[in-house]
Amino acid sequence: MRPSRTALLNRYREITAALTRHGLGYLVMELGLGRYLPFNRGLLRHRPREAPYTRADHLRLALEDLGPTFVKLGQVLSTRPDLVPPDWSVEFAKLQERVPPVPWNQVWLKLARELGRPPEEIFAQIEPQPLAAASIGQVHRGVLYSGEVVVVKVQRPGVYRQVQLDLEVLRSLARMAQRRLAAYDPLGLVEEFARTILDELDYTKERRNLERYAQNLADTEGVRIPRVYPQASGREVLTLEYIEGVRVDDLAGVQGYGLDPAQLAGRMARLLFRSAFGWGFFHADPHPGNFRVTPQGELVLLDFGMVGHLSRPERGRLLELVLAVVDSDAVRAADRLAELGVPIAPGQATAFRHDLERLLYQYIELPIGQMPMGDILGRFLEIVRAYQLHLPAHLSILAKTIMMAEGVGVQLDPNFHLAPLVKPLFQRIFLERLQPKQVQGRLREGALDLLALLEEGPAGLRRLLDRVERGELELRIRSDQEFLQEMRGIANGLRLSALTIALILALAGLMMAYHPPGWERWAGWVFGVGLAGVLGLGGYLLLVSWRKERP
Known part of the structure; x- marks a missing residue:
């Protein structure tokens, strides 16, 4: 059901007020007048602090003021280094943990309505104070009558209705910006974001993602996915096993458990690459808060509301792309990018390839053990932004995941390098792709594509000839x-x-x-x-x- 005109107008007023408040701060910074209007001293209800507010600060604060949909938009943008510069990405990532919690009485009513009975009949104990609060929901610790300790993820009341309203606003803004920012396809980006946030509002989909990932990891030691409790879960409530641990980037906590940080960094990197390139199904919210470590050294993955999917052909081309980067082969890397659907205008293709060659040439003499893949990817994404290229979402998120893996690895071990882990893993995946069962599967897919071409080709050719006969197309045949x-x-x-x-x-x-x-x-x-x-x-x-x- 579409929001009413009155609701839309009221929301436009709220958005205008928030952007005016923070847009003023941005304008002052751009004009170099920050010393005359010190927002860091509390002006216009800004939080007092020592450092002046930056442009990225104002954008983040505006998103916080605008509520759950815009907070989630900032979080998604923090995973898109092809669209926003690094300082914005870092600032937007802070939105992960800066949301006020919903009062307990509203949470209790939500649990009762979603589970069909009072929470006391399901949980022997549940803590009113949340462990964490995010833009879509918040998490409470509880205990089942069986004695198992759980975390209960509850969606914020009214968030679905608010998201629907905000998506209509974003669509209208994107339509207005479509002509001026056609290279970025604003409307397409909003629709992509709409699919992401609406999927995340349905906790049954997150439950299926958890179960699928756990199934993929069935034969993998040292990695753990929280167990789901279906009897205490629904569309807007998800009850999971509570697992004790620290964030993966908490060096003091990891060392306090007596674990080897370097070994942990390598294990996390291999898992991320294996899930993306081996299974084609990977975690698409890559920030360290979603990766934890238990006292026993198990790596725990949390929050599967956002996941990425890669088809078998995409995985093959991505493997070749990453190996081309590791081999400093700019020509091959540019060709693989084109095959992956990165739209490079004909007039820009040569210049783009030359810029890519200059980038990779700086690393060509480095041994693979010293190649900084995160730095290479970061500078590559600067080139992407300079040419206003639009990367497919899963490619951008995968790039962010790789940079996060190397960044966390360096935090845990200053001598950590991702490239030496990547090349042998990719070579093994290549060998797996040559196994008879996988070859047979690709042949079967190719045969179906060939059959579809044989079935549809004549009809397509007939439609083309009909257009020629009607004068809609002009054919020029050269006698050569x-x-x-x-x-x-x-x-x-x-x-x-x-x-x-x-x-x-x-x-x-x-x-x-x-x-x-x-x-x-x-x-x-x-x-x-x-x-x-x-x-x-x-x-x-x-x-x-x-x-x-x-x-």
């Missing part, structure tokens, strides 16, 4: 015998390639499905002869291609 000969060669190559793929799939299908009497005696010969024929045809294709490419 060399060009036509080249096109014939490409067409022949495509036909032979399609035939090779069809033979491979047919051979595999026959081997799996057709078992006549006596098959076991001569199946090996049939497979060998068929495979030799297919390989011979593939070799012929390679030979023809090689001859055509020779000068």
